[in-house]
Amino acid sequence: MKARGFTLLEIMIVITIIALSYTLLPKLFFSGVSGAELKSNARQVAGGLKLARDAAIYGRKPAFLSLDLGNRQFTVDGETKVHKLHPEVELKLYTAQDDLVSETVGTIRFFADGSSNGGRVTVGSGARKYLIDIDWLTGRVTIDESNDEKA
Numbered sequence: 001m002k003a004r005g006f007t008l009l010e011i012m013i014v015i016t017i018i019a020l021s022y023t024l025l026p027k028l029f030f031s032g033v034s035g036a037e038l039k040s041n042a043r044q045v046a047g048g049l050k051l052a053r054d055a056a057i058y059g060r061k062p063a064f065l066s067l068d069l070g071n072r073q074f075t076v077d078g079e080t081k082v083h084k085l086h087p088e089v090e091l092k093l094y095t096a097q098d099d100l101v102s103e104t105v106g107t108i109r110f111f112a113d114g115s116s117n118g119g120r121v122t123v124g125s126g127a128r129k130y131l132i133d134i135d136w137l138t139g140r141v142t143i144d145e146s147n148d149e150k151a
Contacts, residue, residue, distance in 0.1 A: 032088055032125055032126065033086050033088050033089050033125035035128065037086055038086075038089065038123065038124070038125050038128055038130065039130065039145075041085045041086055041089050041123050042123040042130035042132060042143055043143070044083060044085065045067075045074060045085070045121055045123060045132055046132050046141050046143050048065050048074055048076050048083055049065050049108060049121075049132065049134060049141045050141050051065075051076050051079075052064060052065040052076045052077055052108065052110050053110040053114060053116070053139045053141070055076065055077060055078055055110075056110035056111055056112055056114070056139075057110075057112065057113075057114050059078070059112075060112045061112055062109055062110065062111050062112065063076070063077040063078065063109075063110050064076075064077040064099075064107040064108065064109050064110070065077070065107060065108045065110075066101070066105065066106075066107045067091065067093050067105070067106055067107070067108070067121065068104060068105050069091045069092075069093060069104045069105070069106075070104035070105075071084075071104075072084065072085040072086070072087060072089055072091060073085060085123075088125065089123055089124070089125055090122075090123075090124045090125060090129075091121065091122065091123060091124075092120075092121070092122040092124075093106045093108075093119065093120075093121055093122075094119050094120040094121075094122075095107065095108055095117060095118075095119035096109075096117045096118070096119070098117075099117055099119075108121075108134055110139050111139075114138065114139045115136060115137055115138065115139050116134050116135070116136050116139040117136060118134050118135060118136025119133075119134050119136075120132065120133050120134070121134075128145075129145075129146050130143055130144070130145055130146070131143070131144040131145075131146050132144075
């Protein structure tokens, strides 16, 4: 009688195929920004806004966060570091008309008393987005996760 079953080689080949498909297929179908990376980018922008607000308060003079929508990066007044975001993230900026430098570059201004010109930065990818609101009176920065078309 011949024994039935699979050889060790056959089992190893099947496991290798499953492992490769597990690692390669999601990248083929789900290219873009992961949820964790999108949240990280939103927090990075919010952190930059808070840093600009602190710089305005402690420096006792206006400070800016300059957001470059085209290159997906921002800078904070007084810093040389350019903060780069994920290349596929979608950015929108709502700010005062006077603080628009060009069609793709704008600023959020913070004053010495902590107040701001106010505005909103939307960091998104597809239907997922984070709304970063800047209160004009207090300069408070808040992040709201949104999956609808409010922005």
